[in-house]
Amino acid sequence: MTAANAPTFGRVDPVVLAHRHPDEFTARFMAYLPENRHVFEAFECEAFRVIAKGFDHYSARTIIEVLRHNSALAERGGPWKLNDWHTPYLARLFALAHPEHAGLFEFRVTKAMRQKQEAA
Template sequence: MVPVQLELPVTPLRHPDPQSAGASIQDRFEAFHQLNPWILSKLEALTADCIDSGLKRVGIGMLFEVLRWQYGRATSGDPWRLNNDYRSRYVRLLLEMHPEWSALFETRGLRTA
């Protein structure tokens, strides 16, 4: 098994317009995801690597921290920010793409929109 090598985009992480701060979490997530579609691809690759390594449960928190660590090692300058509010949204996207992964992740009902 070869570990996943994170191929980072040349452009820095992009954030939506700060004026959208009053928008719902879902609206902010959708804007962020549209600007940074590669994050979902990297989370998907990390999840697949976990499966290949034999893990039966995967936490999105762990995947976020691995992504932060890998990106932080490869970049300099402004701190790299990945909003924890988006974790549950990314899990749901991963499960839409890979319903066979439903036993890997624990999901709960969304409390806010």
């Protein structure tokens, strides 16, 4: 499955969707996302491949590792090919974009989000 044939009904721009749910994301991720929509789209495509194989629970980190090692995908504006710091937020964004698959990933409070909550 490619990004071109992934489900798109009611598709919302991932940046717009993230801005609608600011409590779910760090400022760093929000700054990263506009230039790296392609990373989210590749993550989304790979998640749909996993779903198509029958998985109803999977690791977001595994998806990033597959993308890192099996593609030429790279993020813009950073020193890394794909930075794992953004993995939890890509998974959260996927769950928001596709609530019918919200249970695919397990979510924990990230260290950055804990610090954000403590500062508030």
